[in-house]
Amino acid sequence: MTVTDTMIERIRRVREVLSGRSGRLAYYQRHPGVVSLATGSGTRRPHVSVIEAAVRSLLGSENYSFDNYHFLQPYAPMIEAARRDLAAMGVPDSHRDSVLVDFGSSGIITSAFSLLLQPGDVVLTAPGFYHGLIEWCDLAGLRLAVAGSDDGGPPRLTAQSIRRWFAGLDAETRKRNSAVFFSNPTFTGHVYSQAELEDLAGTIAEIDALVICDMVFAGTEFGDERAVSLASFDELAGKVLTVKSVSKTHNLANLRVGWAGGPSELIRRLDDHRESTKGTVPFLCQSMAAAAIDAPEDYFRANAHECQDRADLIVNWAKRLNRAANGRFGIGNCITPVAIPQSGHSILLDAPDLRGLLTPDGARLNSSADLGEYLLQHHRVCISPAYSMGFDGMEFRIAFGSVGLDLSYPASRAEELSAVRRSVGATELTFETLENPFREGSELLRSACDAIGRATMALLEHNRAQSSAHQLKHA
DSSP states (O other), X not given: OOSOHHHHHHHHHHHHHHTTTSSSSOHHHHXXXXXXXXXXXXXXXOOHHHHHHHHHHHHOHHHHOTTOOOTTOOOHHHHHHHHHHHHHTTOOGGGTSSEEEESHHHHHHHHHHXXXXXXXXXXXXXXXXXXXXXHHHHHHTOEEEEOOOOSSSSSOOOHHHHHHHHHTSOHHHHHSOEEEEEESSOTTSOOOOHHHHHHHHHHHHHHTOEEEEEOTTTTOOSSSOOOOOGGGSGGGTTSEEEEEESSSTTSOGGGOOEEEEOOHHHHHHXXXXXXXXXXXXXXXXXXXXXXXXXXXXXXXXXXXXXXXXXXXXXXXXXXXXXXXXXXXXXXOOSSEESSOOSSSSEXXXXXXXXXXXXXXXXXXXXXXXXXXXXXXXXXXXXXXXXXGTTOOSSOEEEEOTXXXXXXXXXXXXXXXXXXXXXXXXXXXXXXXXXOOTTHHHHHHHHHHHHHHHHHHHHHHHHHHHHHHXXXXXXX
16 A cells, blocks of 8 residues: 555545534534544643643743744753653664654654655555554655554564565665654554564564654553664664654643654754754743653553553443344444554454444445444544554544543642642642542543444444345345
C-alpha cells in the first residue's frame, strides 16, 4: 500500500464520519450527548508540579519574558530533562549529546521527512499506524508502505514482514532512500520484546534504512516492561532518530512540545530547520514540559493502572456480548480484541461478523467507517474506524484513556490552587483527600460499551427480521 488518492480518501472518509457529516467540528463537540471513544488526549490533568512550573514561569520575566524570541538560546532545564527521558528509553550517550526541542513530535517527524528524504522515497510502517502519517507522507511526496505481521499476533513490524516487503521492491525503488516509521509502544498498545527488537535491528541494518523511532507512548506501559528505542542497538548507530513528546504520557497534548535524540549532525540540521521555520519553542511551554518529565512515578503508574483496568473492562464486555450474540443468533465473533494492549490509551477490536449487514436505514456495513457512522448516527457513540490506519476490514479502535477526562478535572482543583499559592510564596492551602479521579470516566466507558452492545444486538435482530421477511416473500 502506498500513499495514493485512495488512502487520502480513506482518512477524509473517517473524518467525515467523526464529524457526523457536520463539517470540521467533531460531532461529540457539537452534540454533547454523544460519548466519544475516538479521541486520544490524556487520562487526566497533568501532574500538579506542571501547574506550579507554569505559574513560576509566568512571573519570571528574566528567563521567560514574552517580549524575547530567545533566539538560539536553549532552555537548559528542558534539555536536561529530555536527556534523562531519552536515557530511560535506551538511547545511547552519543544520541543524547545533542537534543532537539520542537513544536510537538509531529513537527519533528515532518521536518525529518522533508530534510532526509526525497519525493518518491518510501516510508515503511506497520498496520495500526497513527492515521496522520498518511498526510505527513503526502505533504513530502513520499510513498507509505504498510507491512503487517501475518503470525496472528498484534499489529506490528516483524523482521520477516520487512524482509518480505523489501524482497518485493523493484530495482529502481531499492536504489532510493527508505525509512522505517517504528512506534514502540505501538499506537494500538504493543510493547516490543527484546528478541523482537534484536531481529528488527539486524534486518533494518541489512536494508540500510533510516529509522524514525516514535516513542510517544513510552511511559504508559501497564506492566514492568519498558519500551526501548532501536537506537540502543549498535548496528543502527547513526541511523535512528528517537522522538518523544508530552502529548500522551504526560497529558499535555495542547502544549505542543516534543524532543528528539539522534546523531549530532542530524539534530543540528533539524534544529536549524526548526529555528528558521518555526522559531523557538516558548520557554513557558518548555518549563512545563520539563516539570512533566520529572513528575513522580506514582502519577504515571496510576494512569497506567487505570488504563489497564479500562482495557480489561472492554475485553470482558466483548466476551459477554459474544456469548449473548451466540446464544441468541448463533454468532460468536461480533466484537473481539485483535490483541490485548500492553500500554497506551486504546484497544483495537474487530467485528468480522457484522460486515455486510444492513442498518435500519438501508446502509450496508462494508468497512469500519460504515460501522462508525451507524453507531454515531443511531446510537450516539463515536468510535475510531481503523479504515484510515491500514486495515481493510471491520477493525476499529476504542480510545479509553480520555473517556470522562473533563469529569476528572474537579478532583485536581484544590491541589492545583495550593500549588499556585506555593509558587508565589503564599501559605499552602489544605484540602481533603481526593476521590478517585477516574471513577466517573470508568462508568461512562462502561455505559458507552453497553450502548455499542445494544446497537450490535439491534443490528443483528434487524437483519434476522429482514432475512425472515425475504424468505417468506419467496416461499
